[in-house]
Amino acid sequence: AQTIHQWPVAEIKAVGSPLSLGCTIKGKSSPNxxxxxxxxxxxLQQLFYSITVGQVESVVxxxxxxxxxxxxxxxxSTEKLLLSHSGFYLCAWSLVWGDQDxxxxxxxxxxxxx
Amino acid sequence: QQQVRQSPQxxxxxEGETAILNCSYxxxxxxxxxxxxxxxxxxxALLISIRSVSDKKEDGRFTIFFNKREKKLSLHxxxxxxxxxxxxxxxxxxxxxxxxxxxxxxxxxxx
Numbered sequence: 001a002q003t004i005h006q007w008p009v010a011e012i013k014a015v016g017s018p019l020s021l022g023c024t025i026k027g028k029s030s031p032n033x034x035x036x037x038x039x040x041x042x043x044l045q046q047l048f049y050s051i052t053v054g055q056v057e058s059v060v061x062x063x064x065x066x067x068x069x070x071x072x073x074x075x076x077s078t079e080k081l082l083l084s085h086s087g088f089y090l091c092a093w094s095l096v097w098g099d100q101d102x103x104x105x106x107x108x109x110x111x112x113x114x
Numbered sequence: 115q116q117q118v119r120q121s122p123q124x125x126x127x128x129e130g131e132t133a134i135l136n137c138s139y140x141x142x143x144x145x146x147x148x149x150x151x152x153x154x155x156x157x158x159a160l161l162i163s164i165r166s167v168s169d170k171k172e173d174g175r176f177t178i179f180f181n182k183r184e185k186k187l188s189l190h191x192x193x194x195x196x197x198x199x200x201x202x203x204x205x206x207x208x209x210x211x212x213x214x215x216x217x218x219x220x221x222x223x224x225x
Contacts, residue, residue, distance in 0.1 A: 034213075044158065044203065044215040059212065090157050101207055102148060105157035 002027035004106035006091050012112045016080050021109050023074040023091030031093040033074040034103060035066055038088040050074060086113045117141055118206050120216035128224050133191040135219045137204030142185070144206035144214075149178065149189050152201045152218075161202070162189070194223045 003026045013019060025031050035047040048066040050056045056066045063082060067075045074091055091106040121136045137147070145166040150158035164171040164178045164187065171178045175194075180187045191198055204216040 043217045044205075044213075046212060046214075049212075092157075101146070101213070102160060102163065103213055104160060105150075108155075108157045110155075 002093075002104075004091060004093060004104065006089075006106040006109050008109060009107075010110040010112075012114065013081050015083055015113055019076075019078050019081050019085070019111070021076040021089055021111075023076075023106060025072045025074075025093050028072075028093065028095065030071055031095060032101070033068060034092040034094075035074065035076050036090040036092060036105075037062065038090060038108075040087065042087075044090065048076070081113045083113050086111055117144075117214045118204055118216040120202075120204050120219050122219060123217070124220040124222070126222045126224060127194050129194060129196060131194050133194050133198070133221055133223070135189040135191075135202050135204070135221070136186070137188065137216055138184075138186045139206050140185070141206070141208065141214075143208045146207040147178070147180065147187055148205050148207070148213075149176075150203045150205060150215075152203065158203060191221075194221075196223045196225050199223050 005024045007022045033050045036044045037047055038044050046059045048056055050068040053068050053071050064078045089109045092103040094101045094103045117140050119138050127133045148163035149161045151161040152158040162173045162176045164180050166182055169180050175192045177190045199222050201218045201220050203218045205213050207213050
């Protein structure tokens with residue numbers, strides 16, 4: 001069975017500090033991977049997606065970057081955090097690209113920027 | 115322009131009643147509509163989904179009704195239980211892999 005793990009579970013960071021969030025998918029080969037951001041009580045906004053290792057596409061510009069160093073790993077990062085980066089970060093995966101795409105979400109990382 | 119709209123923002127029903135959550139969309143190229151259930155502090159979980167070639171999808175107490183002409187769909191939760199209390203998101207997908215979410219409906223089921 002596939003499992004999706006996100007780390008850390010929660011972070012409290014200072015404005016201007018760097019950030020790195022991770023996501024690992026086990027049990028699926030070559031999944032499509034996604035990063036989402038969710039404000040407290042808000043909707044989900046897709047940030048990045050990756051179809052294959054080394055390739056990442058940006059959906060919105062939020063002074064964040066993403067990388068896919070391994071087939072089962074997706075990293076979200078920034079060198080300087082903003083207050084607006086606070087929220088819930090979710091990693092998701094799917095197997096089929098396009099209109100047959102069903103995305104499955106991880107447990108999320110809660111980020112508070114002070 | 116918001117592509118996917120949900121109503122109501124919040125809904126309270128009594129245990130055993132049917133909860134009806136509404137969703138509408140703008141983009142006629144949307145062809146796949148998953149509904150996600152999210153509990154506080156957790157990631158969304160896929161609840162049920164429908165493709166635009168169908169007008170109804172049923173899974174236990176959960177049913178999606180889809181009206182392609184009017185670009186509307188609804189999620190019906192029959193025999194609602196307190197454990198169904200959560201936020202429900204309607205989402206829409208095109209062949210680009212981009213999933214667009216509505217703002218969600220917060221459902222409260224009172225015992």
